[in-house]
Structure formats: C-alpha cells, structure tokens
Amino acid sequence: MKKRQNVTIKGTKDGIVLHLDDSCSYYELKKELDEKLSENQRTQAESQLTPVKVDVGNRYLTDAQLEEIRDLIRQKKNLVVDKIESNVVTRAEVDKLKAENEVVTVARIIRSGQVLEVPGDLLLIGDVNPGGTVIAGGNIFIMGSLKGIAHAGVFGNDQAVITASSMKPSQLRISDCLNRAPDNAQNNEKREMECAYIDDNHQIIVDRLQVLINLRPNLTRLEGGH
Template sequence: MKKMQNVMIKGTKDGLTLHLDDSCSYDELKKELDEKLSASYRAQDDRPLITVKVKVGNRYLDEEQREEIKSLIRQKKNLVVDSIETNVITIQEAEQMKNKSEIVTVAKIIRSGQVLQVEGDLLLIGDVNPGGTVIAGGNIFIMGALRGIAHAGCYGNNEAVIAASSMNPAQLRISQFINRAPDQRVEEENREMECAYIDDNDQINVDRLQVLMHLRPNLSRFEGGR
C-alpha cells in the first residue's frame, strides 16, 4: 500500500505553499517535513530567497511548535516563512477576537483625568471633557461633545474612525497618527456631526459624518445589528 504523504509542497508564483496533514502525530510531521525540504531545498548561496506559506488545517500549534516549524524551514537558508495558517484557535484567542469586534456602549461623562478604554468599538453616550481620554481598538462614536483626547484604532487599525456630535478635541489619534486640534475653534451648538479618519495622504482629516458611508462602507454592519 502506498504510504500517505503528510507533507505536500506546491510551488506558486509567490513562492511555496506547504500543506501539512492534520491527522498524523506532530513528531511524524516534523520528521517528514525535514526530510522533504532537505531533499528538495538544499541551501545554496547564490539561490534567491523563497517565501513559504504553511497551512496546517485543523491542527492547533502552540507558540513553541510554531517556532519549531519556522526554525526547521529557516535551516534551509533560502526559505523564508511568510505565515502559518490554521483553522483552529484557543478559547482565549476566540474571546480576544470577540472583544475586539464587539461594540461597547457606555453612558457617562469622561471628566478631566479619567481614561476610558475598550478592546473593540466604543459608543459613548455623553461628553469627553477637556483632560478626559477615550481609547478604543476599533472605532469611537460619541453622542455628545468631544473636547478631550480620542484615540481610535489603538492597536494599529488605520481604518478606524472617530465621530462626535460636537467635534472640538484637544487631540485626535488614529492608529499611530496624531492630529492636534487648532489652538482656537469656536464650538457651535448646532454644529453638524463630524468624523475623523486617515486619508490617502496618511493625514487625519475631519469631515461631515455623511462621507463615512463612502470611505468606510464596512460600517454598514451596524444596520443589521451584527
């Protein structure tokens, strides 16, 4: 009977894709991976670097195992690991993903010296007073006046936005970008709701709220309550 292959190597225009079987033991998998790569991709100084994507299906790899796989592949000198993809995540990782995607609603006034931070999107019903700070991993929506500091996309999400009924901040931050408010800005009671976002020039721009439906069409997820 022909032995079943635990490691399949496929060449693509972007490099190599390694399909690793998820039913054999981890030790078997490592052994066969080492053998196949050693036979096919011996290190050569004049050989260009080859990008490798690793797909492990329904196998869970902890950090130590991921590093072992990466190290094994890197030993071939000319191979560079681009990513390791798995269909399996831990409960903790699933909870972290859920926290970063959910909308947290808070009804309060953020006063001077107070900091409110959430993992995902923030919907604040209330004002952010001067000296107050709101921080979110996702978007920030303020049903009130923003006079303090707002930092959206704090984990590096450049697509995050900040919206407020009255936009008169001390400072706006989106991802790693910072925009200080003008020294003097007249606050109008009937000012139209505004939003801040990162434009094509990597600058924080403030505009009418209506532009978001064109700039960030994914925000329409709120309509269905998802």
C-alpha cells in the first residue's frame, strides 16, 4: 500500500507551495516536512532564493507551532517564508471582523481636542467642531457639521467614504490619502449633504452625496433584500 503523503510540494512561477495535511498528527507533519524540504533543497541551485507559501488547510496551529514551521523552513538554505494560510478562523479574528463590519452610532458633539475612534463604520449624530477628530476603520457618516478632522478607512480601506450634512472640514483622510480643507470650502460657503471618496487617481474628491449610489453601490447592506 502506498504511504499517504502528509506534505506535498508544488513548484510555481512565484516559488513553491507546501500543502500540509490537516488530519495527521503535528509530530508526523513536522517530521515529514523536514524530510521533504531537505530532499527539495538538494535539487535547488545554490544561489536561488525561493519564496515559500504554506497551506495548512483546516488544521489549527498555535502561535508557537506556526513559529516552529517558519523556523524549520528558514533553516533550509535559500528558502524564505512568504505566508502561511489556514482555513481556520479564530474567535478573535471573527470578533475583529464583526467589529470592522458593524456600524457604531454615537449621538454627541466632538469638541476641540476630543477624538472618537471606532473599528468599523461610524454614524455620528452631531457635529465635529474645529479641533475635533473622528476616525473609523470603515465609512464615516455625520448627521451634522464636519468642521474638524475625519479619517475613514484607517486600516487601509480605499473604498471607505466620508459624508456629512455640512462639509467644512479642516482635514479629510481616507486610508493613506490626505486632503486639507477643499478649495471651494473657503469664505464660509455652505456645503450640504456631500461626500468624500478616493477616485481612480488616488485623490480625495468631495462631491454631491448622490454620486455614491453609482460609485459605492455596496454601501447598501440589506439582509435578505436587494
């Protein structure tokens, strides 16, 4: 009977992919991984640096075990760990994902020197005064005047938007893009129901709120509906 392989090595144009069986014991897996990598190493050119992607399937690995796998790969000449992928999602990751997709509603005025930060979307019922700051991992919706600083998509979400009933910010930030007070916000010009978003040139644009219907259709998240 042919022995079952717990470790499969597949070469790609970007390096090698290691598929690790998720049903065998961790000890067996580590032992075979060491053997297979040693065999593979003898076929590699001495000067060739090879990125390694590891797929552990449905196996849960502790941080210590993940580090052991990384160390085992690093010990082999010219192998560099690119990433380790798993189908297992931890409770902490689920909670983080849930928080980042939740809309937090706050009814208050953000005064000068105050900072309000949420992991997901922010719905603020109130004003952001000059010197006040609101920060969100997702979108920022302000039912009031924005006269301070707003930073949406703080974790790198380029699709995040900022909306306000009255848009007169001292600074707008979305992801890593920054835009100071828009030019046409001078002379206390009244600006109602507007939005800010990143365009195709990676610039922050302030426009009518209605443009979001076409630009960000996924803003509408109705469960069981369309």
